[in-house]
Amino acid sequence: MSSPFTALLQSLIRHRGVTGCMVVGEGDGMIVDSSLQIGVNGDAFAALTASLYRKARRAAAAAGFGETGFFELDADGGRMCAAGRNDLVIVVIAEPRVNVGLLRVEMLQALESFA
Amino acid sequence: MKLSVAENWVEAPLKQFVDEARVQLAVLLNPSGQVLGQFGFASSVDVMTACALAAATTASSGELGRLVDGRPFAGLHYAGKVRQIFLGQVPMGAGTLILLTVFDEESSLGLVQVFFAELCVALAGVVQPDAPTTPALAEDFERELNRNLSVMFGRS
Amino acid sequence: MSDDIRALSETLAADPSSVVFVQLGEALRRSGQVELAWRVATRGLDRHAQRADAHDLVARIAIDRGDFPRARDEWESVLTLSPGHGGAQKGLGFLCFQQGDLDEAARYLGAALADDPGDQSLAAALDTVRASHPDRRPIEEAPTVPAPVLDARTLFHDVLGDAPQTAILLDADGYVVAGEYLTADGRDLGADIGAQLSGVSDEANRAMRHLGLGRWHQIVFEAETASVAMAPSGGGVLLVAAPRSVPLGYVRRLLERSLDRVRRWMGRGT
Numbered sequence: 020m021s022s023p024f025t026a027l028l029q030s031l032i033r034h035r036g037v038t039g040c041m042v043v044g045e046g047d048g049m050i051v052d053s054s055l056q057i058g059v060n061g062d063a064f065a066a067l068t069a070s071l072y073r074k075a076r077r078a079a080a081a082a083g084f085g086e087t088g089f090f091e092l093d094a095d096g097g098r099m100c101a102a103g104r105n106d107l108v109i110v111v112i113a114e115p116r117v118n119v120g121l122l123r124v125e126m127l128q129a130l131e132s133f134a
Numbered sequence: 135m136k137l138s139v140a141e142n143w144v145e146a147p148l149k150q151f152v153d154e155a156r157v158q159l160a161v162l163l164n165p166s167g168q169v170l171g172q173f174g175f176a177s178s179v180d181v182m183t184a185c186a187l188a189a190a191t192t193a194s195s196g197e198l199g200r201l202v203d204g205r206p207f208a209g210l211h212y213a214g215k216v217r218q219i220f221l222g223q224v225p226m227g228a229g230t231l232i233l234l235t236v237f238d239e240e241s242s243l244g245l246v247q248v249f250f251a252e253l254c255v256a257l258a259g260v261v262q263p264d265a266p267t268t269p270a271l272a273e274d275f276e277r278e279l280n281r282n283l284s285v286m287f288g289r290s
Numbered sequence: 291m292s293d294d295i296r297a298l299s300e301t302l303a304a305d306p307s308s309v310v311f312v313q314l315g316e317a318l319r320r321s322g323q324v325e326l327a328w329r330v331a332t333r334g335l336d337r338h339a340q341r342a343d344a345h346d347l348v349a350r351i352a353i354d355r356g357d358f359p360r361a362r363d364e365w366e367s368v369l370t371l372s373p374g375h376g377g378a379q380k381g382l383g384f385l386c387f388q389q390g391d392l393d394e395a396a397r398y399l400g401a402a403l404a405d406d407p408g409d410q411s412l413a414a415a416l417d418t419v420r421a422s423h424p425d426r427r428p429i430e431e432a433p434t435v436p437a438p439v440l441d442a443r444t445l446f447h448d449v450l451g452d453a454p455q456t457a458i459l460l461d462a463d464g465y466v467v468a469g470e471y472l473t474a475d476g477r478d479l480g481a482d483i484g485a486q487l488s489g490v491s492d493e494a495n496r497a498m499r500h501l502g503l504g505r506w507h508q509i510v511f512e513a514e515t516a517s518v519a520m521a522p523s524g525g526g527v528l529l530v531a532a533p534r535s536v537p538l539g540y541v542r543r544l545l546e547r548s549l550d551r552v553r554r555w556m557g558r559g560t
Contacts, residue, residue, distance in 0.1 A: 048244025060501070062251075066244030067497040074493040075511050081322055082486040084531070085514025092494060095504025099497075154496060158293070216293065238293050248500070 027109070027129045028054040034125075036117030038097070041110045043069045045076075045103055059112060064099070068110045072101040088130070089123050102126040104133040139171035147256035148173065151233075155249035158217070159236040162224075165189055170231065188221055188234040195221075209250075211243055220246045224254050231257070295321065302330075307337060315347045320464065322485045324354045342372035349381055353465070354481040358385055376402045380412060384465075387419055388442065395419045411461050411525050418556055442468035443478070445555060449547045455532035456480075457548045462525050464488040468555070471531070484529065491520065491527040510542060519545040523552050 024042045031040040032054040041053035041061060048066035055061045076087040090101040093115070100111040100122055109126050113119075137152060139145045144162055152160050152173045159174035161181060167189035175181045196206035209222040217238050224231040233253065237246055298314035311334030318327035328351050335344045349364035362385050368378035383398035399416040406412065445468040446457040458469035458480045471480040494506045510519045512534065519530045519541045530545045 043244075046239075046242065048242035050244075062244065063248050063500055066242060066248045067500060070242060070245055071490070071493045071497055075490050075509070078486045078490055079511065079513040079516075079518065082483045084516040084518065087511055087513045090511040091509070092497075092506055093508040094498060094506040097503050099501075099503075154500075240292070252500075 022052045023132075024052040027132075028052060031109075031111055031122070031125065032056075034113070034117060034122060036114040037111055037122070038114065039064065039110075039112040041065050043108045043110050045069050045073050045106045045108045051107065064112055065110060068099050068101055068112075069108050071099075072103055072108050072110075076103070089127060091119060091123075100126065102130050104130045107133050137171065137173040140168075141170045143260050144171040144257065147253050147260065150256060151235075151249050151253040154252075155235070155237065155246050156241045157235045157237040157246065159184075159234075161185060161188070161234050163188060163232050163234070165192065165230060165232060174236075184234055188232050191221060192223065192232050209247075213243075218243065220250070222250050224257055226257065292317070292321065309334070309338060309341065309344075311338075312341070312343050312347055315351065319347075319351050319354060320485060322482050324351060324482060327351050328355060340371060342368045342375055342378075345371065346375070346377050346381075349378070353381070353384075354485075356478060356481075358388065361385060374401070374405060376405050376409075379405075380415075383415065383419070387415075392419055411463075414524050414556065421556070443470040443480075445469055446548050446551060449551050450544065453532075453536070455530065455536060455541070455544060457528065457530045457544070458484050459523060459528050459552055460484045460488050460526045467524075467526065468552070483531070487518065487520065487529055488527055491522065508542070508545065510538060510545075512538065517541045521545055521549055523549055524556055528552060 028040050028042070031037060039053065039055040039059040039061060041055070041064070042051040043049065043065040044051060048069040050061055050065045053061050053065075071092065072087075072090050075090055079085070079087045088102055092099045097115055098111075098113045098117060098119065100113065100119065102109050102123075109129060111122055111126065113122070137145070137149050139148065148160065148162055148171045151157075157173075159172075161172040161175065161184050162170045163185045164170065167185045169181055169185050172181050175184070191210065195210055199205055199207035206223075209220065211221075212219045217236055220233075220235050220237070220243065222233050224233055233250060235246060235250075295314065295317050298310055298317060301310045302308055302314055311330050315327045315331035315334065318324075318330060328348075331344070331347045331351055335341075335348050338344050345364045345367040349361040349368065352358070352361035352364060361381065365378040365381045365385075368375045369382075372378075379398045379402035383395045383402065386392070386395035386398060396416065396419045399412060399419060403409065403412045403416055445459070450457060456469065456471045458471060459467045461467050464485050466480045466484050469480060470478045471483045472478055490509065494509060498504070498506050506522070508519065508521050510517070512518075515534060516531045517534060517536060517538055521528050528545065528549055530541060530548055532541045532544065
């Protein structure tokens, strides 16, 4: 079964080093659609990354920096990227070696269709 | 806000849930409506009311699920304008416990579900096998209910 | 307005003599509403002048407002009412350090640490003070190590240069330890910006506890007018913000250089 996000997710998951990608509700942290490698805990990544993105977005707005677009967290064991608009967040989970610059461009382009 | 428990074995898992999910209220009870632990309630009357409603809602939604889907609903969620309610069943051997929790925009349904799943695993790991499934005898029920509330609100 | 703040406000409105103003003032301060927190706290203090926690709250908000003399007065009142109060000793230690009185800073922080030996932020602060003390600096110290910066606000000036980017070091409680965020009219919004953004690191820490990715070491995000980079540092968090015109890769480099600056300042040399 396909959704409006299937093509986007299929494109993101093809990047070298990407282990999962999802479209998540920012407010509820629930997965709208996803493409995940086996073993990736999609529910936990969705809920926690959406919450983190929402916190960053609100903090940036409260600090007077305006709306937040792209977000990235680097950790010892991998990277989480997020970009959101209109209560939807694209979440990408990746290994440390992933080319983040490429992902960022594609995620920001995809956001245009969320408008 | 203070967490209080009537049964010590629920304290650590319930505290972990409350801290990580950042909910406003939480109460863990058995299907008879007896409270095992609570966080965020101001009075024993509030806990008693919440437990009675949670137990009744779980029982009726279970029957409704059987009618509609052939099996009881596993959890219920209601989203209000500001606050949301999640009501879930914790499998415990042959029986279940019930978690009722209230949260706002500091948390989310996804977070509550993730940490609820962790709560279920944690409780399964620490509970005495016969502790949650022991039915409350009708003649002891009210006394047990009041004992649990007294323990938690310091009037034992 | 969060539910907590709303509920506390309603409680205080219903009973203006309630001591709930302490919780409300702290909640407002943490949410960045410093002036409102100040009004609530000072009015509460008028009614409850004998409460040490009320003086402590006013002191902490005074720090956020840059009113160091008032903060000092309030914390000294706390110590009169509650000798050995850890928060007041820590605050006075911080103030003395800011003003270059390293002996007094070490005395206050040492006393606070003796009361609470497990407080890592106190231990780190005391190390910083001792490392900055001219009498205690090892003679063989490498000459390339920068001179101690007594005005912590200028810690990142040489790293950032004259460009409009900024860096702030926050402790675990969201207090500004070093750096500043100056507006075009010269106001320092470091405490406000820091209070807003420090919560992001709490969220990151929670996510790391549950996602099996190890420790996080950098967060970068792009907002409409600024790019923000942050990293854990000395028990708190280091923030770097730059206009969107600055390339994201360069913001990351600034963060790394600022982290290095903090490490050397703290004397940890990793």
